[in-house]
Amino acid sequence: MKKIALLSIGLLLTAAVPSQSEVNIDGFLQGLYGGRLDETNPTSTEQTASETRFQLRAEHYGDKAEFFGRVDFVWDGADSVDYKWELREGFLKFRVGSGFDFKVGRQVLTWGTGDLIFINDVFAKDYRSFFIGRDDQYLKAPQNALRAEYYHNIGSFSLIWTPRFEANRLPTGRRLSYYNPMVPGIVGTGIDDMYYFDPPLPESKFENGEVATRFQRQIGNFNSALYFYKGFYKNPVGMDLVNMTAYYPKLNVYGASIRGAIWGGVLWLEGGYFDSREDQCGEKPNIPNSSVTGMIGFERQVATNLTINGQWQADYMLDYDYFAAQQMPGVFVRDEVRHLLTSRVTKKLKMETVTLSGFVFYSPSDEDMYLRLSTEYKYTDEVTLMAGANIFDGKHENTDFGQFAKNDNVYIKLTYGF
Amino acid sequence: MRKASIYLVLALMAVVASSASASEQDANEIMKKSHLAYYYAGDDGMADVTMTLIDKKGKERNREFAMLRLDLEEGGNQDYYTYFRKPSDVSRLTFMVHKTAGGNDQRWIYVPAVDLVKPISADDKNSSFVGSDFSYEDVSGRHWNEDKHTFVREDQLDGKSVFVIESAPKVEYQGFAKKVSYIDQSNYLPLKEEYYDNKGELARVFTAEKIDTISGIPTVTIRSMENVKKGSKTIVDFSKISYNVGITDDVFTERYLKTPPREYVK
Numbered sequence: 241m242k243k244i245a246l247l248s249i250g251l252l253l254t255a256a257v258p259s260q261s262e263v264n265i266d267g268f269l270q271g272l273y274g275g276r277l278d279e280t281n282p283t284s285t286e287q288t289a290s291e292t293r294f295q296l297r298a299e300h301y302g303d304k305a306e307f308f309g310r311v312d313f314v315w316d317g318a319d320s321v322d323y324k325w326e327l328r329e330g331f332l333k334f335r336v337g338s339g340f341d342f343k344v345g346r347q348v349l350t351w352g353t354g355d356l357i358f359i360n361d362v363f364a365k366d367y368r369s370f371f372i373g374r375d376d377q378y379l380k381a382p383q384n385a386l387r388a389e390y391y392h393n394i395g396s397f398s399l400i401w402t403p404r405f406e407a408n409r410l411p412t413g414r415r416l417s418y419y420n421p422m423v424p425g426i427v428g429t430g431i432d433d434m435y436y437f438d439p440p441l442p443e444s445k446f447e448n449g450e451v452a453t454r455f456q457r458q459i460g461n462f463n464s465a466l467y468f469y470k471g472f473y474k475n476p477v478g479m480d481l482v483n484m485t486a487y488y489p490k491l492n493v494y495g496a497s498i499r500g501a502i503w504g505g506v507l508w509l510e511g512g513y514f515d516s517r518e519d520q521c522g523e524k525p526n527i528p529n530s531s532v533t534g535m536i537g538f539e540r541q542v543a544t545n546l547t548i549n550g551q552w553q554a555d556y557m558l559d560y561d562y563f564a565a566q567q568m569p570g571v572f573v574r575d576e577v578r579h580l581l582t583s584r585v586t587k588k589l590k591m592e593t594v595t596l597s598g599f600v601f602y603s604p605s606d607e608d609m610y611l612r613l614s615t616e617y618k619y620t621d622e623v624t625l626m627a628g629a630n631i632f633d634g635k636h637e638n639t640d641f642g643q644f645a646k647n648d649n650v651y652i653k654l655t656y657g658f
Numbered sequence: 659m660r661k662a663s664i665y666l667v668l669a670l671m672a673v674v675a676s677s678a679s680a681s682e683q684d685a686n687e688i689m690k691k692s693h694l695a696y697y698y699a700g701d702d703g704m705a706d707v708t709m710t711l712i713d714k715k716g717k718e719r720n721r722e723f724a725m726l727r728l729d730l731e732e733g734g735n736q737d738y739y740t741y742f743r744k745p746s747d748v749s750r751l752t753f754m755v756h757k758t759a760g761g762n763d764q765r766w767i768y769v770p771a772v773d774l775v776k777p778i779s780a781d782d783k784n785s786s787f788v789g790s791d792f793s794y795e796d797v798s799g800r801h802w803n804e805d806k807h808t809f810v811r812e813d814q815l816d817g818k819s820v821f822v823i824e825s826a827p828k829v830e831y832q833g834f835a836k837k838v839s840y841i842d843q844s845n846y847l848p849l850k851e852e853y854y855d856n857k858g859e860l861a862r863v864f865t866a867e868k869i870d871t872i873s874g875i876p877t878v879t880i881r882s883m884e885n886v887k888k889g890s891k892t893i894v895d896f897s898k899i900s901y902n903v904g905i906t907d908d909v910f911t912e913r914y915l916k917t918p919p920r921e922y923v924k
Contacts, residue, residue: 266746
């Protein structure tokens, strides 16, 4: 069945090519191979990646609308041999009148100001891809959505409606282990198949759709924005006490941001109030408390082809005392204010054919960290070689990065673009 | 006798001073005209651009993009919009510059694969434009007021009459310590520029390889920049050039950064 679908999409795309002059086709072929460094990791495979990926992109535009499609075909052999395909993007874009822009279909969505950390960007992320060395574009998971934007002198207004909730893609225990609070400890399918982690989504009902809005306005050099989101936590942070499974509790986010050029660089500030709708008083131990999160960041080119940035994020839990009192003895209990510091360093060499990059996440309050290192070499315009590493560390097993401490991995990647 | 010699000296000084200021003014005027002819042709402009980057071993890389320009003020602020077609890893990426003459520019990039709009730190105008031998400033133009210009001589270059002008940055600058420009006397286009570093050594050479007249406006359609020190060279070929197409300033906003203006960018 899958093969037929795959074949039909391929035929559809190739059939569309020659007839229309304004159809543009490109894409890439890529091999990604990686393995874990920690022998004690309880996963069922030593390989974190062993995949051949073929991405095909097609666009067509006429006077009234434009279509864009991006399909990935993946031959994945890291844990079990698997052939799969995914429609990464497939949308129609059109304009109504002078002020309205619409984008309908499967799409990738991004807003907010942070560099790899997010407050008001409550769109789906794919940490499975992010942690094993897939291209940066795969950190964003696509969602089926309708985006409407209205442009006016006073600012622009965006509304995104995602009828079916799209969750973050988190490690499942197969090739990346994770912390399971029921055990409690770091688990993977290498111990038992029951540790394959795939929580149920909210029911597909109209009222379970996600709505995200933004109002944006330029003030001098600064771009300011207000945000609102109504949906669910993107990670399954709640515990269903009847079935004893993790689930996605209801969430509203209210936020604001500002970003612009100053002091020879770019400065950004963002904040958000995470309203945990199922636990307004912070009294339910199985549902997260509401919190207020703020972030400040600055980026600057410090020398020719050398760019450095830094971010500081603080997350303040609103009903902390009750939360702390509820915790099981023996496990690490987060601080009332959780701090996260990040820094990215990028150096380009040899007419930008070589890129050295380092990104570190470090939380002094959670006492954990995550380091991303990569070297990229563009051999020709078509052929790119990349090698990289993902290193996790943490003092405690139940923190954001500490839970992945056994997932340290290295990878190589070869890409041919056409 | 003494009085006479003093008068003579004073008179000589006055002559020297006035002639110096006259040629300085001329040099400044020539560079201003050149700047307007080269960077501000028409009220707006658009073109398809092919950039060939050749490294010292002769290996080539190519970039293809469409470029839009709007002059907000003659000799002053400008908006630039770039839509990349090739290579594959940057296709459909858009890039926008709000150039502030004599100030800091603002730059934004839009990466469609992640739907990301990002302002870029634009402090270093001297950094390479997409890996080429051209800097950002070479693309959008360094304001003539930022350098002190000196008239050197009139000369001939490939059968054309040129003004030779020497320029030095008023404030110390990474890009060059001295620049020698050969300006075509007939249309004020720069035919050649030699950039010297702070050791006084020749670092880069710009050459207008081909000049065509488009809608009555003399235009450098093929230009090159050779990095003498690194042994690399970039050749830029402009095609489908048009001027005064009526591009409006709303094109240079986030809305069009996310959705290219298809009437200009196919």
